[in-house]
Amino acid sequence: WNYQLQTSRREHREGMVDESSLFAAYWYPRIAVFDDISGWDRIPHNIQTEFYGDFNDYDVTIRVPKGFAVWATGELANMEEVLSPLALERFLHSMESDTVVHIITPETLANGQALQDRQELAWHFTARNVTDFAFGISDHFLWDAASIAVGPTGRRVSVQAAYQPETRDFHEVAEIARACIGYFSIQMPAIPYPYPTMTIFNGYGQMEYPMMVNDMEMETMDDTKALTAHEIAHTYFPFLTGINETTDAWMDEGWATLLEFFACTELYTLEEPELAIYPGYYLHGYMGIKGAEVDVPMLTPSNQLLSPAYQLNSYGKPASAYLSLYYLLGREEFLKCVKEYVENWEGKHPQPYDFFFTISECSGEGLDWFWKRWFMEFHTMDLGLAGYRMADGALFVTVRNDGGMPL
Known part of the structure; x- marks a missing residue:
C-alpha cells in the first residue's frame, strides 16, 4: 500500500500545507463497517459526503527527517525519544497546567532546542477505540499546550495547537480550545470530553478527526472561536457515537x-x-x-x-x-x-x-x-402575524405557524 500526498494547497482536508508541512488524512485502507441494519457498508466515499467508520485501536509510528515534529490522533508514547530536554519539560508541565505553555517557540526552533538531534525521529502514537487516525507534520510550526480537568475524577485532557508562526489567530487557539472542552464537559452537552488529547492543527481545512482538527486561519476571532467549537463538538458526534x-x-x-x-x-x-x-x-x-x-x-x-x-x-x-x-x-x-x-x-x-x-x-x-x-x-x-390587540395597557400578539414546523 502507498499513499499519494495531495500537493495542491486547494485541497482542504489533507495534503501539503506549505513547502515543509503537511496534513495526512484518509491515508490507509479502512475496513468497511458491518452493522446489523445494512450489513457491509458499500456506499462509496466522495468529495461531499463524509464517512462511516468503525472503532479500532491504533499503534502508529511515523518516521520523519531531522527537525520535523509530528502531531497526531492519540497520545505521544515516546516523548522522551523525540523532544529535546527543554521541550519535554515544557510538554510535561503543560499536562498539569491550566495556562498555555509554549513548547516549541521561534527561539527553540532557531537554536535547535525543540527536538532531539537525530537524523531520523520516530514519533510513536497510540489511540484506543476511535474511528480514524490523522496526523500533521512540520519543521517550523509553533506548538502550544495546556490541559483541563474533566469529569468527576478530575482526569486531565491535553489540549494542543500547532501552527504557522505568522498566523493571525492561532496564537490564541489552544486557550480557545481548552475553554471549549471545559464548556462541553460541564455545561453543554454536559458530557466529559472522552479522550486524553485534542490537537488543533493549522492547515487549510475545516475538518474534524478523532482528537485532531485541521483548521485554517480565519478572518475574525469570532469565526475562529465558532470554527474551533464546531470541530471539537464532533468529538461527540460522530466519533464517540459512531x-x-x-x-x-x-x-x-x-x-x-x-x-x-x-x-x-x-x-x-x-x-x-x-x-x-x-x-x-x-x-x-x-x-x-x-x-x-x-x-x-x-x-x-x-x-x-x-x-x-x-x-x-x-x-x-x-x-x-x-x-x-x-x-x-x-x-x-x-x-x-x-x-x-x-x-x-x-x-x-x-x-x-x-x-x-x-x-x-x-x-x-x-x-x-x-x-x-x-x-x-x-x-x-415560517411564522406569521395573525393579529394583535391592546388590553389593560399591554400588547397581545397572535402568531400563526404558516410553515408547519414545531417552533
Missing part, C-alpha cells in the same frame, strides 16, 4: 452546529454574534431557500443529495430542530436525554430511529408529532 455520516449527516453536523451555537452564546463573547456561523451563515442561508425544491425532509439519505440540499439538511436545519427540542423540553430535561442517548450509543452505530426513540423514552413525552414534522415531512420555518 454516526453514519454518509447517510445521516444531520446526526453529526447538526449537533456540531448546535453545540457551536451554544458555545458562541454562552461561553465566548463575540464581537458580532449575529454574524456567527450558525445564525449568520447556516440559518440565514436556510431562510433564503426554505420551501424550495431543495428543501426536502431530513430523513432523505445524505448521499442522495447535492448542494445546497445537502448543506441545508446537514447543518442549519437539524441544528434548528435540536434547538426547538431544547426549548420544548427545557435545559435540564434536554441535557438528561442527550446524555442518555450518548451513553446508550457510545461505541455503537445509532440509526435515526434510535435517536428518536431514546429521546422520546427518556423524556416521557409523545414526540412522534415533533419527529414527523421536522424530519419526515415537507414543512418550513
